[in-house]
Amino acid sequence: MLIGVIAGLVGLSFGIFGVLAFRVSEQQRKLVDVEFDEPALPPGAAEVLAVVGRAFVVVDAIDGVVRASPAAYAFGLVRGHTVVHKQLLDMTARVRRDGVILEKQFELPRGPLGQGTIVVQVRAAMLGEEYILLLADDRTEITRTEEIRNDFVANVSHELKTPVGAISLLAEALESSADDEVAVRRFAKRMQKESTRLAALVQDIIELSRLQGANVAQRGHPVDINAVITEAVDRSQLPAESKNISIVVGGHVDAMVYGDQDLLVTALRNLIDNAIRYSPENTRVGIGVRAKAGLISISVTDQGDGMSPEDQERVFERFYRVDAARSRQTGGTGLGLSIVKHVISNHGGEVTLWSQPGQGSTFTIRLPEMEGQDDGDAPAAPAAAARSTSPHSHDATGVHEQGASA
Secondary structure, three states, X not given: OXXXXXXXXXXXXXXXXXXXXXHHHHHHHHHHHHHHOOOOOOOOHHHHHHOOOOEEEEEOOOOEEEEEOHHHHHOOOEEOOEEOOHHHHHHHHHHHHHOXXXXXXXXXXXXXXXXXXXXXXXXXXXXXOOEXXXXXXXXXXXXXXXXXXXXXXXXXXXXXXXXXXXXXXXXXXXXXXXXXXXXXXXXXXXXXXXXXXXXXXXXXXXXXXXXXXXXXXXXXXXXXXXXXXXXXXXXXHHHHHHOOOEEEEEOOOOOEEEEOHHHHHHHHHHHHHHHHHOOOOOOEEEEEEEEEOOEEEXXXXXXXXOOOHHHHHHOOOOOOOOOHHHHHHHOOOOOHHHXXXXXXXXXXXXXXXXXXXXXXXXXXXXXXXXXXXXXXXXXXXXXXXXXXXXXXXXXOOOOXXXXXXX
């Protein structure tokens, strides 16, 4: 009986010890929870921020980041628990000091190495009594589009002024030389040339405007690049024949691309016309096509004068001309290569340039192959893999294409 009593006391002791240990553990857990509990925002604030649709950062009294959206990290506004940019900290300091709502637009470095910038519209305001909310709206694309539009309008005004002014002066000269048959013919010929140039410029402006509104992703369809090349070459035959330039096509691809066939024809035709315009007479323009590693490459090559590295960096800019005087003489508008770049970019591709003075130039278009296509999806190959539009046909391999703004 004594042993049973002792055993009961021991069991009771273990039970009391266990209860005490549990209570101590609970108290410690509560202390830990209090210590690491997330800072409490004003009621309803978290729910509103979750659906606000803009990048946001919430900072405390010492500018420590309490909450931040994934977009705030993606924009480079926040790193870890720190607001990156001093401009934003200056805003929070003023809001905290004056109790006002501030809104400013900044162009800020996007990455830690300063590569690339982002334009953000930032609004700062108090959130409760302790926190400050920063709302950021990415306006990078809108700002750049506005700058491009303003530059474009200024450039178009300047470019249109030249042929319009020339036509006006020639009309006056015609009127004053009505009795001089030779002068009338000379002025009429120059007027026709200026009107042709004006029509080409207006057409390129219309084309560029149409491209900016085109949505390839929604309106695209499978496109046979071989058909694009054939049509672009056919449209360039007349200017080539006028300079006795042969256009040689080599290669064939079975893969398709996804996009707008008319736009792709326009882009390739601009490259071919550009090569013809700046090539010497009795030469050739080579066009090569191949498919490799999921990309379709189309190269347009000529035997022209080539370009300096400085010109190569700017040749895709709107209205930029390598040789302005020669470009006006040959009818170039300065928009051709800009249209090419825009079209290819809209198709998820790129256009690159190789050129050396005295060795001609090569423009290369690279487009992604359309995914999910079978061998049976591609149209039948043309009868000949390589053809020429001139009886003076040559092999296109190894020929470099001239580059100057079309």
